[in-house]
Amino acid sequence: MKTNLYAQRNERLYLKNKKYKEPTVCKVCGLVFIGGIWKKIEKPKGEYYEDICPACRRIQDNYYGGILNLKSDIIKSKKEEIINLMKNKEKESENINPLRRIGKIEQISDNEMNVYTTFEHLAVAIGKAIQRAFKGDLDIKYKENDKVARVYWVK
Numbered sequence: 585m586k587t588n589l590y591a592q593r594n595e596r597l598y599l600k601n602k603k604y605k606e607p608t609v610c611k612v613c614g615l616v617f618i619g620g621i622w623k624k625i626e627k628p629k630g631e632y633y634e635d636i637c638p639a640c641r642r643i644q645d646n647y648y649g650g651i652l653n654l655k656s657d658i659i660k661s662k663k664e665e666i667i668n669l670m671k672n673k674e675k676e677s678e679n680i681n682p683l684r685r686i687g688k689i690e691q692i693s694d695n696e697m698n699v700y701t702t703f704e705h706l707a708v709a710i711g712k713a714i715q716r717a718f719k720g721d722l723d724i725k726y727k728e729n730d731k732v733a734r735v736y737w738v739k
Contacts, residue, residue, distance in 0.1 A: 650707020
């Protein structure tokens with residue numbers, strides 16, 4: 585079994601390899617690094633450091649942890665409902681970890697879209713929620729030795 589050194593190196597770049605001073609405020613989204621984790625709290629009063637949190641860095645670098653591909657004739661007629669479901673799942677997931685976000689939604693055609701998430705857990709959660717709501721087939725694939733989920737939903 586081969587180890588994907590590129591993926592491991594990049595994963596460390598976004599989470600494990602960087603030591604943030606406390607408190608650090610993300611200059612893109614405003615999350616605060618305090619107590620060893622990123623939190624969605626008010627910016628600290630007084631002095632603080634500025635940097636870019638791992639989620640914003642992933643979005644800027646276009647290096648996503650989850651890619652969800654949706655293919656169905658209902659996308660055109662139910663697009664707003666589908667996007668609302670995704671946004672609700674994102675908010676739910678942010679309560680667990682504010683670094684879990686939808687980075688972008690890409691419309692490929694009337695019946696296909698890709699959703700890019702900062703971490704694999706959110707792509708999987710959104711895929712499962714869409715399957716529960718609209719039925720269809722869900723396939724979840726993880727790259728070997730990489731923390732990237734590719735989720736496919738077809739109806």
